[in-house]
Amino acid sequence: MEPKAMMEGVRMAMGALDCPICNEPLVPPIYQCGMGHLICKSCRNRMTKCPSPLCSTTDFMRCFGMERIAGAIEVPCCFAKNGCTEKMAYFNMSKHEKACQRGPCFCPEPGCGFTAPSLAIWGHFTRRHKWPCTVFRYYVEFCLLLQLGPHVLHAQDGSSVFLVNVVPAPAEPPVLGHAISLVCVQPETSTGSKRSRFGLSLMFSCFTGHHQLLTLEDVRSSSLADGLPKDVVCFVPKASGDDSAAILRITIDTELAYDDEKLEDDEDSEDESYEEEDDE
Numbered sequence: 001m002e003p004k005a006m007m008e009g010v011r012m013a014m015g016a017l018d019c020p021i022c023n024e025p026l027v028p029p030i031y032q033c034g035m036g037h038l039i040c041k042s043c044r045n046r047m048t049k050c051p052s053p054l055c056s057t058t059d060f061m062r063c064f065g066m067e068r069i070a071g072a073i074e075v076p077c078c079f080a081k082n083g084c085t086e087k088m089a090y091f092n093m094s095k096h097e098k099a100c101q102r103g104p105c106f107c108p109e110p111g112c113g114f115t116a117p118s119l120a121i122w123g124h125f126t127r128r129h130k131w132p133c134t135v136f137r138y139y140v141e142f143c144l145l146l147q148l149g150p151h152v153l154h155a156q157d158g159s160s161v162f163l164v165n166v167v168p169a170p171a172e173p174p175v176l177g178h179a180i181s182l183v184c185v186q187p188e189t190s191t192g193s194k195r196s197r198f199g200l201s202l203m204f205s206c207f208t209g210h211h212q213l214l215t216l217e218d219v220r221s222s223s224l225a226d227g228l229p230k231d232v233v234c235f236v237p238k239a240s241g242d243d244s245a246a247i248l249r250i251t252i253d254t255e256l257a258y259d260d261e262k263l264e265d266d267e268d269s270e271d272e273s274y275e276e277e278d279d280e
Contacts, residue, residue, distance in 0.1 A: 017070055017090050019043055021051055025091035028067040033057035038066060079103050082117050103187035108150075108227040118186045118223075122161040125152050138254050146178060146204070146236060146246040150228060153252070160198070161185045162219070162252070165228045169235050177237040180248070181229035183222040197221075203249040204236050219252075 019026050019040035032038050033050040034057045043051070050057040075093055077084040077100055084102035097103060105121050107114040107129075114124050125131045133152040136142045144151065146166060153162035162184050169177040184198055200216040214234045222229060236246065 017073065021047075025093070026066065026070055027091040028070065030063045030066045030070065031060040032063040032066070033060055038063060077102070079117075098187065100187065103223070105185050105187065105223045106225045108224045110227075118161055119158060121185065122152050122154050125150070125163075136250070136252060138252055141249055141251045144248040144250055146248055148178070153250075155252075162198075163224070163229060165230075169238075177235055179232045180234050180236060181231055182233045183220050183224075183229040183231070185224060186221050187223050197254070199253045200233075201251045201253075202234060204234075204246065 017026055018024060019038070019042075021039060021043040024040065024042075026038060026040055029041050030038060031041065031044045033052075033055060035050065035052070035055050037050050037052045037055055037057075039047065039051070039060065044060055048058065049055075050060075070091055071089050073090050074087040075090050077086045077088070077093075078097055079100050079102040082102040082104070084100055086096060086100070088096050101119070102117045104115040105118045107121065107124060109129055112128075114121070114128070116124060122133065126133045131150050131152050132147075133154055134142060134144060135154050135156050137156045144153075144164065148166050148168070151164040151166070153164060155161070162182060165181045166178050167181075169179045180202075182200070198219045200214075200219050202214045202216075203211060205211050216233065220229075220231055236248075
């Protein structure tokens with residue numbers, strides 16, 4: 001028998017797929033009482049009876065039919081207008097949208113209000129605000145002149161955007177040096193983590209014979225919703241002479257990306273374990 005064609009114009013209130021107690025999407029395993037009232041696993045674990053005011057049932061069982069429905073209904077990403085073509089189960093929508101690279105990032109310039117996906121906003125920085133930009137390649141050292149203000153770093157393969165911000169070190173005059181902040185411009189990861197998946201090494205020299213090396217295992221990520229990056233990566237002391245030509249030697253790598261992808265695969269495997277869970 002040929003499968004039935006998809007019916008156009010079918011509508012469904014997505015609230016029907018939410019737990020009536022916590023209002024979060026029903027994620028398998030899904031439970032129901034003898035009267036058919038649905039409840040998520042988290043709420044079921046803290047309820048002694050069915051929460052429906054017209055029901056006093058105390059027993060719950062797995063609702064495999066609803067689990068199949070919940071897993072079969074796909075919804076588009078809310079950032080489809082930004083170019084995301086992904087579709088996912090309704091209960092996975094929030095997880096996807098937190099990690100979606102088409103999610104909005106924000107221009108930190110006061111009063112601007114511009115938003116765009118991370119891979120598009122760098123053009124706004126350079127064209128509208130005239131921030132300097134350096135194109136780099138992963139694992140290849142590049143030089144950055146130490147100057148006050150924001151500086152955009154754009155990967156040559158177009159896969160990522162970083163923002164460096166240099167401000168005077170927080171000290172009473174005379175200024176003792178510069179404070180350097182650096183973030184990967186991107187939305188948060190699916191776990192809400194601030195990790196960007198990128199590593200960094202930064203080297204500088206303040207005077208002849210001096211070299212200082214900083215290594216970061218994971219660069220912080222930010223959508224810049226809170227403004228220019230403020231978390232200081234390092235301080236560059238002011239040299240005794242003119243430091244206007246001080247150079248930062250930077251290398252950015254992607255090694256952590258592979259570790260994180262493996263971790264996410266492991267987490268996904270754990271999420272699927274509910275299929276083997278027995279009724280309680």
